[in-house]
Amino acid sequence: MTGHMHKLAEAVCEGIRDAGCTPRMYRVPETLPEEVLVMTGAKAFQEDFLKIPEIKRDELSRADAVIFGTPTRFGNMCGQMRQFLDSTGGLWKTGGLTGKVGSVFTSSATQHGGQESTILTTQITLQHHGMIIAGLPYLFEGQSKMDEITGCSPYGASTITGSAGERMPSENELSGARTQGRYVAEIAKALAPKRDEILKIFSSC
Template identity: 65%
Template sequence: MKALVLYYSLYGHIHRMAEAVAEGVREIADAEAVLRRVPETLPPKVLELMGAVEAQKAFAHVPICTVDELVDYDAIIFGTPTRYGNMCGQMRQFLDATGQLWLKGALVGKVASVFASSATQHGGQESTILTFHVNLLHFGMVIVGLPYSFAQQMRIDEITGGSPYGASTIAGGRGERMPSENELAAARFQGRHVADIAARLARP
């Protein structure tokens, strides 16, 4: 079973979550996790003004994904920051280029899942995942979330991301908060859960 963890990260929060998702995938026997990024659409000068250039060096080694690669995987786990309650523009542009795959039904039956980040606790992380699901349904993919068997999503002793829709992290208004151990545990659980379901579906 081969899973793609496909994401966009500006300051590293989603990158760290993607690493944890991949760790979870690899906990399933014979499961392979591949990390890929969607192409950047912001010009270098804008990234510099946003203070993102230094942060992006930490994941510059992760290859950029092409649309045609998507067909090579049994499962695709998407990661995106929140932009006004929706996926970021970079992910949106990448998905908008998948028309030929949709026309061929190339993604029908593949397992899909989503994780996200937002600046604040109520900054749209749940709506980002839910609206992302609409795209996956158009592709004919089998959507998997973060079940309540990951009980730590219900904890109230600390601020934490995570919902039955998928793992998430709260980055802070200036990006000062990196994913907590609880949020990383949710990401690992989600990766393992997706890989387990994809492996079951792949069995003859």
């Protein structure tokens, strides 16, 4: 809608590359009517955003880890992300995401706009898929800063956009996103070769 989540996603990808892994960025399908996109001013930005390929459900099962980015809507994920995740029942039935690393980052207009609840409630869906949840450890000291307004928590990276979207992610928030990307990638590198063994053990229980 305004580019804030895209900026964080780019920083997440930088962190993944720092870990020696290959990120692939996708967007979920848009569900808002054209007139709403025009009215909110999102249409101009989306011309560039739409160049990012739209995610297909099978892409999720091909990844060793998936880091979901969703803005906050009343303390929960946005409707576009909810609709996409609700379409992944087939992956759930086959265990397509079981044993893969899952992580979440977000944004909100205000400092107390539901960032943590959005990440935590999104993680519930990932846990139903059997994903291994990774957040943003306190080893990233930027989330404890007291000298500036900033997003980020142990649950995941985040940014504060301002009520009119006037505030873009700060360097500290982008650093948190980079740290989260690298952290998830390092865990995925360690776990991916063992995933078949994990699934075999689970199927024999």
